[in-house]
Every structure is written in structure tokens, then in C-alpha cells.
Amino acid sequence: MAEPIRNLKTPVTTDAPSFDREPSENVSSEIATLRSEIASLRQLLAERTGAAYEKISGRASDAASYVQSEASSVAGTIREHPAATSTLFAVIGAIGFAIGYVVATASAESKQAWYRRYLSDRF
Numbered sequence: 456m457a458e459p460i461r462n463l464k465t466p467v468t469t470d471a472p473s474f475d476r477e478p479s480e481n482v483s484s485e486i487a488t489l490r491s492e493i494a495s496l497r498q499l500l501a502e503r504t505g506a507a508y509e510k511i512s513g514r515a516s517d518a519a520s521y522v523q524s525e526a527s528s529v530a531g532t533i534r535e536h537p538a539a540t541s542t543l544f545a546v547i548g549a550i551g552f553a554i555g556y557v558v559a560t561a562s563a564e565s566k567q568a569w570y571r572r573y574l575s576d577r578f
Contacts, residue, residue: 533540
């Protein structure tokens with residue numbers, strides 16, 4: 456239904472929010488409550504983040520010391536047996552070369568097979 460016609464000189468009082476008026480006391484108190492809740496959440500997040508950082512940094516330092524001790528062990532073995540180390544690296548290189556050659560050859564054959572199929576369909 457349509458609203459009745461009002462007298463333009465009579466001020467209209469509504470409880471609906473408006474942009475040209477100041478917010479009511481309820482809205483101001485709700486905003487203050489929300490701000491305090493956000494501040495407490497920030498503080499809780501900061502505490503938990505700090506605890507997680509300390510835990511992770513401890514584990515990372517343990518892992519770094521383990522890796523360092525293993526690396527020094529490997530370096531000592533390499534110094535003690537340089538001929539065996541050179542042979543091992545040569546064998547690993549040869550195996551890598553053989554795998555690369557097989558993959559490249561298989562790839563080239565599949566390309567040629569595709570090319571032959573393409574030419575046979577054309578003629």
C-alpha cells in the first residue's frame with residue numbers, strides 16, 4: 456500500500472538508519488564492542504604465531520645441524536677415497552647419458568612415425 460501524504464513542514468522521525476544523521480547509541484556501542492573483540496583476536500593470534508615460530512625455528516635448527524653433520528661425513532668419505540668417488544660419478548654420468556639417449560631416440564622415432572602417417576594420409 457502507498458504511504459499517506461505527509462505534511463512537508465512536519466519533521467519525519469523514523470528509526471531507519473540514514474547517512475545524514477549521527478549513528479545512534481546502539482550502533483556506537485556495537486562498533487566499540489567489535490573493535491575490542493578485534494583487538495583481543497589480534498593479541499591471541501600474535502601469541503599463537505610467536506609460539507609456532509619458536510617451535511618451527513627449533514626444528515629447523517635441529518634439521519640444519521643434522522644436514523651439516525651428514526655433509527661433513529660425506530666430505531670425509533670423499534677425501535679418504537677419491538678414486539672410488541671419481542668412479543662413482545663417472546658411472547652415474549654414464550647411466551644418465553644412456554637414459555637420455557634412450558628417451559631422445561624414442562622421441563625421435565615417434566616423431567618420424569607421426570610424420571610418415573601424415574604423409575601417407577596426404578597422398
